[in-house]
Amino acid sequence: RIYPLMRVTLTTSDGASVTVSRQLTKHSGFIEKAITDMAVDDNAVPLSAVAVDVDDATLKLVIEWLTEHRDDALPYPEKTDEERRADDIPAWDQAFVQKWDTKEDQQQTLYAVITAADKLDIKGLLDMTCKTLANKINGKTVEEMREILQLECDFTEEELAEIRKENAWCEN
């Protein structure tokens, strides 16, 4: 049984400490495991000490999402590949992510939250952020994709021509 009043102190990689309700951390498989298996003292989980590199700003975003989703059912339902859809993001989550668009390093924030959700094992947040990134790519041209993902083309002309030939149906 998890008591709402129980609190957990999380220490981030940049030294900041954030105390949150255990009701929120129950969504994080990593923190729950750290508390139960690793027998941390006083429910204090130093994230940097257990190879989870999450900074203060990212952790605050994670906690904001957890606060909104504190009553979500657990365990998070596993979805098959066929059930995986990018267009079923709840309205609150969409608004939550859109807030980052005002930031200059919006893409970096998204990557940081995805990484944090992965390392802290928060499946709901991970699923939502991955879908958000997929939505950003969906429907874009190849050049736009490269720009969004900040990737450089490393194909030779011949290789690119071959792939374009195979992908000709995508242009229709």
Next chain:
Amino acid sequence: MALNLLDLPLELLYGIFHSMDDKSLHKMREVCHITESIAETTAINRTKDSKSTDLKLEQKLNKIDVTFEFSVGLHNGWEGEWNYILPVKLFFVSVMNYLQIADVNYNSKGMSMTFTRSDTISFFNRLFPLMGKVECKSLMLLPSTLEMLSLTSKLFEGKTVHELKFLINNTNQLKLERNDVLNLIRTSGPNVATVCFERCFWRNWLIQWMHSQFLPVAMILMCSTGTMALCFGLNIIPKVYLRARTLERNFGSRTNSARKHTCTVSKERQSGTRFNVIEMRHEEMERRYW
């Protein structure tokens, strides 16, 4: 440090790619090499459940060859003994070819064996209990293979493409457990995985064993077998054996009877008298005629 897509763990990349629509997924093939291979693998997995594509996929997977190159006898200290080891190598190559375990190519630089995937698994299942750990000289895998590996092998679990590349490119002493290698073979993806073993058991175990045990034993066996074959071939043993048996049957104890017989005959010839010398004892002959 600025992050980009490829800094994310591969499992996440697969999650992101799975959330894309078909057209965008295929367009991702044009972005760069890594996104190409992830998109291809995702597309294969996406259609895997479809029965119509099962056969194609299975056929594609069955064609995968895994090439292992064993640098037998080429490391320091063995080059001078190339000729000495030659019979061992020829023996090994012939056994491998006879058992049809692998397509073995043998040349002056060493030996390379090409296994099909199922052959390789059964082969290593038999040999790995003897090997323990394998030290890998170099591990050359194509990107899509790496991604497949990252999903199945604990060795590569949670690594990003960059980390995997670093791991693969910067280690000459990558130690692989048996299961890692088997996973590597099983999940080698739609590409060829080439693994070069340098300091594996071929040097540490098999060759040294052959060098120290096999050759002397083989030489002794060959010499003794050859001698026996020669003797029987020239009919030496049967002649000696039969002659001894005939003499024994006629005269009892071979040496004494033969000597007495010779003596008797000699004296009979000297005396010119005809006797049944075979039945006659030496003492009686002396008493009667001398």
